[in-house]
Amino acid sequence: xxxxxxxxxxxxxxxxxxxxxxxxxxxxxxxxxxxxxxxxxxxxxxxxxxxxxxxxxxxxxxxxxxxxxxxxxxxxxxxxxxxxxxxxxxxxxxxxxxxxxxxxxxxxxxxxxxxxxxxxxxxxxxxxxxxxxxxxxxxxxxxxxxxxxxxxxxxxxxxxxxxxxxxxxxxxxxxxxxxxxxxxxxxxxxxxxxxxxxxxxxxxxxxxxxxxxxxxxxxxxxxxxxxxxxxxxxxxxxxxxxxxxxxxxxxxxxxxxxxxxxxxxxxxxxxxxxxxxxxxxxx
Amino acid sequence: xxxxxxxxxxxxxxxxxxxxxxxxxxxxxxxxxxxxxxxxxxxxxxxxxxxxxxxxxxxxxxxxxxxxxxxxxxxxxxxxxxxxxxxxxxxxxxxxxxxxxxxxxxxxxxxxxxxxxxxxxxxxxxxxxxxxxxxxxxxxxxxxxxxxxxxxxxxxxxxxxxxxxxxxxxxxxxxxxxxxxxxxxxxxxxxxxxxxxxxxxxxxxxxxxxxxxxxxxxxxxxxxxxxxxxxxxxxxxxxxxxxxxxxxxxxxxxxxxxxxxxxxxxxxxxxxxxxxxxxxxxxxxxxxxxxxx
Amino acid sequence: xxxxxxxxxxxxxxxxxxxxxxxxxxxxxxxxxxxxxxxxxxxxxxxxxxxxxxxxxxxxxxxxxxxxxxxxxxxxxxxxxxxxxxxxxxxxxxxxxxxxxxxxxxxxxxxxxxxxxxxxxxxxxxxxxxxxxxxxxxxxxxxxxxxxxxxxxxxxxxxxxxxxxxxxxxxxxxxxxxxxxxxxxxxxxxxxxxxxxxxxxxxxxxxxxxxxxxxxxxxxxxxxxxxxxxxxxxxxxxxxxxxxxxxxxxxxxxxxxxxxxxxxxxxxxxxxxx
Numbered sequence: 001x002x003x004x005x006x007x008x009x010x011x012x013x014x015x016x017x018x019x020x021x022x023x024x025x026x027x028x029x030x031x032x033x034x035x036x037x038x039x040x041x042x043x044x045x046x047x048x049x050x051x052x053x054x055x056x057x058x059x060x061x062x063x064x065x066x067x068x069x070x071x072x073x074x075x076x077x078x079x080x081x082x083x084x085x086x087x088x089x090x091x092x093x094x095x096x097x098x099x100x101x102x103x104x105x106x107x108x109x110x111x112x113x114x115x116x117x118x119x120x121x122x123x124x125x126x127x128x129x130x131x132x133x134x135x136x137x138x139x140x141x142x143x144x145x146x147x148x149x150x151x152x153x154x155x156x157x158x159x160x161x162x163x164x165x166x167x168x169x170x171x172x173x174x175x176x177x178x179x180x181x182x183x184x185x186x187x188x189x190x191x192x193x194x195x196x197x198x199x200x201x202x203x204x205x206x207x208x209x210x211x212x213x214x215x216x217x218x219x220x221x222x223x224x225x226x227x228x229x230x231x232x233x234x235x236x237x238x239x240x241x242x243x244x245x246x247x248x249x250x251x252x253x254x255x256x257x258x259x260x261x262x263x264x265x266x267x268x269x270x271x272x273x274x275x276x277x278x279x280x281x282x283x
Numbered sequence: 284x285x286x287x288x289x290x291x292x293x294x295x296x297x298x299x300x301x302x303x304x305x306x307x308x309x310x311x312x313x314x315x316x317x318x319x320x321x322x323x324x325x326x327x328x329x330x331x332x333x334x335x336x337x338x339x340x341x342x343x344x345x346x347x348x349x350x351x352x353x354x355x356x357x358x359x360x361x362x363x364x365x366x367x368x369x370x371x372x373x374x375x376x377x378x379x380x381x382x383x384x385x386x387x388x389x390x391x392x393x394x395x396x397x398x399x400x401x402x403x404x405x406x407x408x409x410x411x412x413x414x415x416x417x418x419x420x421x422x423x424x425x426x427x428x429x430x431x432x433x434x435x436x437x438x439x440x441x442x443x444x445x446x447x448x449x450x451x452x453x454x455x456x457x458x459x460x461x462x463x464x465x466x467x468x469x470x471x472x473x474x475x476x477x478x479x480x481x482x483x484x485x486x487x488x489x490x491x492x493x494x495x496x497x498x499x500x501x502x503x504x505x506x507x508x509x510x511x512x513x514x515x516x517x518x519x520x521x522x523x524x525x526x527x528x529x530x531x532x533x534x535x536x537x538x539x540x541x542x543x544x545x546x547x548x549x550x551x552x553x554x555x556x557x558x559x560x561x562x563x564x565x566x567x568x569x570x571x572x573x574x575x576x
Numbered sequence: 577x578x579x580x581x582x583x584x585x586x587x588x589x590x591x592x593x594x595x596x597x598x599x600x601x602x603x604x605x606x607x608x609x610x611x612x613x614x615x616x617x618x619x620x621x622x623x624x625x626x627x628x629x630x631x632x633x634x635x636x637x638x639x640x641x642x643x644x645x646x647x648x649x650x651x652x653x654x655x656x657x658x659x660x661x662x663x664x665x666x667x668x669x670x671x672x673x674x675x676x677x678x679x680x681x682x683x684x685x686x687x688x689x690x691x692x693x694x695x696x697x698x699x700x701x702x703x704x705x706x707x708x709x710x711x712x713x714x715x716x717x718x719x720x721x722x723x724x725x726x727x728x729x730x731x732x733x734x735x736x737x738x739x740x741x742x743x744x745x746x747x748x749x750x751x752x753x754x755x756x757x758x759x760x761x762x763x764x765x766x767x768x769x770x771x772x773x774x775x776x777x778x779x780x781x782x783x784x785x786x787x788x789x790x791x792x793x794x795x796x797x798x799x800x801x802x803x804x805x806x807x808x809x810x811x812x813x814x815x816x817x818x819x820x821x822x823x824x825x826x827x828x829x830x831x832x833x834x835x836x837x838x839x840x841x842x843x844x845x846x847x848x849x850x
Contacts, residue, residue, distance in 0.1 A: 004339075005468075006468045009468055010375075010379055010468075011841070013371045013372070013379060013387070014373035014375050015371075016367075016368045016371035016372045016375065017371065017372040017375040017376060017380070017388055019368065019390075020369070020372045020391075020392065020395075020438055020442060021387075021388050021391035021392065021395075022546055023435050023438065024391045024392075024394050024395045024398075026406075027402070027403065027406045027435070029403075030346075030409050031404050031405075031406070031409075031673075032730065034409055034668065037399065047345065051471065052356055054733050081299065082293075082299045082302065082303060083299075083431060084299075085295055085296040085297075085298065085299025085300065086296070086299050086300050086303055088292075088296045088367055089297065089299070089300045093293060093296050093297075094296075094297075094300070098300075104305075104306060104559075105303075105304055107510070107556045107558065107559060107560060107562045107564060108305055108397075108558070110553060110558055111554045111555035111558030111559065112307075112551060112554065113300060113495075113496035113524055113550050113551065113554050114496065114498065114524075115496065115498045115524040115525075115527045115528050115531075115547075115550070116309070116310075116314070116527065116547045116550060116551050117491065118528065119527050119528075119531045119543065119544075119547050120310045120313055120314060120547075122531050122532075122770075123313075123317075123531075124309070124310070124313050127770065130419045130771065130772075130773075130828070134724065134725065135725060135727065136725075136727035136756055136771060136774065137727075138756050138767075148306070149303075149306055149310075152303060156303075170542070180289060181293075182289040182292050182293060183289075185292070185473060186292070206397050209399070210397075210398070210399025210400065210402075211399075211529065212399070212400065212401040212403070212498075212499040212502075213498050213499060215557065217528070217531060217532070219358075219756035220496060220756040220757070221756060221758075222753060222754050222755055222756055222757060223753050223757075224753045224754055231754075232754065232755075232756050234757070237399060237401045237499070237500050239402050239406075240402075240405055240503075241401060241502060242732050242757065243504065244405070244408060244503050252733070256405065260402045260405050263398075263399050263401075263402050264398060266696070267295075267397035267398055267399065268397070270396050270397065271390070271393045271394050271397050272390075272450065274359070274393075275390065275393075287737070299778075339635070340635065341632070341635055342631045342632060342635050344628045344631075344632065345581045372771060385797070390740045394788075412655075415655070415656070415657065416655075420656060423612070439608065457788070460819070482667035498748035507614075507618075507640045507641060507642035507644060508605075508620065508638075508641055508643060509623075509624050509627065509641040510638065510639070511638050511639070513638075514610065514638050518610060518638060518640065519642065520613060520640075523737055532758065532759070532762065532763035532766060532767070533617075533760050533761075533762025533766060534762070535621065537760065
């Protein structure tokens with residue numbers, strides 16, 4: 001391999017890295033350009049606070065933002081203790097055989113396609129919710145339950161991995177002091193993996209925020225401010241999937257770019273926050 | 284410490300484990316209970332002779348063969364697009380980039396990894412409409428557009444796995460060939476890449492799994508309810524996850540619903556299998572790659 | 577002797593029928609290419625059946641069928657993204673003019689209010705339906721049913737079924753924002769079939785034993801009452817093309833108007849129109 005060839009390849013690698021990073025800008029650029037009429041007219045922030053009512057010519061998305069927040073936050077609230085408990089079982093509390101089994105199950109769960117969760121949700125979960133709570137069945141609760149199952153496995157693996165990274169010497173110290181397994185967990189492992197837990201939590205929130213199918217299939221898609229767990233609600237993501245069909249020139253269609261931009265900005269902010277927290281911890 | 288609290292914590296953790304395992308077994312058990320009987324050749328090929336179908340001599344109706352073929356083409360296309368770019372970027376990041384460049388670039392890739400898939404789908408759709416209006420009437424939302432969008436979706440996986448597995452090689456491995464007079468590029472191609480192959484392969488497998496299961500992106504970029512086996516890059520196509528989504532809300536009769544269960548079982552196995560392989564090959568790496576919607 | 581002649585007759589009939597059907601499809605024999613269809617979800621079963629006939633005769637033809645709703649059909653065909661855009665309502669004059677659409681109305685259909693088969697409420701007045709969909713009546717008890725909350729289902733904004741229902745059944749009244757939104761006639765049918773306390777509206781052609789059509793002001797929505805004109809919430813099913821159709825697209829639309837095409841339309845519960 002000659003020197004020239006080396007340089008050419010290095011440049012090629014650089015080009016690809018740059019191009020891949022450019023994709024991020026390209027996607028945002030597309031959203032911005034297509035949503036531009038909204039932003040120019042000062043409508044963008046208006047949309048964030050207006051209701052959705054196409055028959056009256058109002059295409060706001062605040063109900064969808066509320067729906068997204070409700071479903072994403074609730075599922076993280078459900079999933080967090082569940083994941084913490086399971087991760088504690090895998091890393092500390094359970095006997096090795098069960099821990100190994102649980103880990104395998106959780107790994108397998110990460111591979112279950114979202115659409116399968118949705119499918120089973122429609123035919124198994126919704127009838128149950130309908131009978132137990134007396135309502136339509138397609139509601140925030142149904143979506144939250146399935147979404148909890150969807151985001152938990154990744155959180156569990158992330159948590160248990162940061163538990164396992166706690167230095168062996170700390171663990172040995174507790175053991176030699178005669179500490180119980182629970183004490184080990186509470187006073188050593190959890191404090192030491194605080195950062196890992198926070199990261200896992202934020203990533204899970206990002207995932208819950210961006211999920212489309214579960215909400216689209218199970219939450220009912222009604223455009224309203226969610227008031228209870230049993231209300232039907234629509235998320236930003238489901239809204240995009242439902243309105244994509246509209247006339248390309250219409251304000252209705254443009255408003256889904258407002259949804260896109262909102263989702264995009266949210267994930268970016270989340271990533272930046274993660275970065276910042278990592279930097280703070282380093283020194 | 285209070286004994287009672289201690290027991291409560293242990294009991295709580297076991298409860299979490301049981302709830303999780305229980306609900307997942309409910310889901311899988313339910314699918315099997317309802318759909319196992321549907322998984323057979325006629326689920327896939329309908330009334331058509333399987334050999335004729337595979338050789339594309341006859342179209343398959345009432346079977347999921349076109350959906351499987353669509354998903355297969357989609358996976359091949361998007362992975363073929365994403366792997367070269369991802370490998371090159373990963374190598375650059377791990378081996379060439381200055382510290383500051385690396386920071387900026389990896390921030391970009393993190394953001395790319397975090398973008399919800401429906402937003403990438405929306406991008407793909409707008410791209411198709413844009414190209415259609417400005418360049419060629421022949422471009423619609425189609426297999427190619429979906430392939431490109433999915434490639435963007437899995438690109439960060441491949442970049443990250445490549446980068447991390449290269450970076451985690453021990454110094455000894457890194458320096459031996461160089462000390463013997465190898466150039467940087469020779470070192471990368473003959474030593475570093477082969478050494479980190481397992482990590483890269485598991486990244487690619489995860490990417491395949493993601494492409495096979497994604498529904499949100501393709502929903503906006505050209506998948507349809509009925510199209511037959513795709514004939515070209517510019518055709519509409521069917522796909523397995525979309526078929527399941529479609530059947531779940533608009534099955535016409537119990538027979539169709541049953542094939543939805545069957546398709547779910549097939550997709551479930553395909554994806555769970557892929558993920559388990561990826562884990563078996565390279566466990567730690569995979570954890571960081573999982574956070575995609 | 578008699579049986580023999582009957583047999584011969586049957587054979588002749590059979591031969592005649594296959595010959596006739598082959599004749600309708602003959603034009604597709606040497607064709608090659610792709611037809612993209614999108615839009616109205618009421619049309620999908622007919623489109624699928626026709627596509628199956630054509631594609632099994634000639635595997636070189638690919639016909640792709642997507643839903644999305646009437647709005648999507650009209651827009652996508654207008655933008656040139658698909659060859660045929662279906663709609664369950666007549667495109668507006670503005671749409672026809674803007675895109676240069678050519679309309680083909682091949683069937684008559686209605687939009688029926690449907691409930692779960694176990695529901696005791698089998699007839700409603702127009703005023704009651706308006707109140708239910710506006711969210712003013714929210715319990716089945718008020719209508720003579722069980723004491724359960726009503727779950728209202730509606731369609732997305734692109735739906736032609738919604739448009740027709742909104743215009744003719746609830747006289748452009750409000751539809752409650754609490755209503756669950758589903759994206760196709762098929763999805764509406766399965767949602768109601770699965771929800772004992774649900775109410776929604778669906779294409780008359782899609783009605784089967786899994787849902788119960790509700791009589792509107794005493795008229796049960798069936799294909800007969802739509803035909804007679806006594807059931808008022810009726811509509812045509814349209815396939816639209818941008819400009820005069822040509823090539824495969826033309827052959828496909830012509831096929832819908834052949835005797836065999838009409839048979840397919842009838843078999844799917846619609847009234848074929850010449």
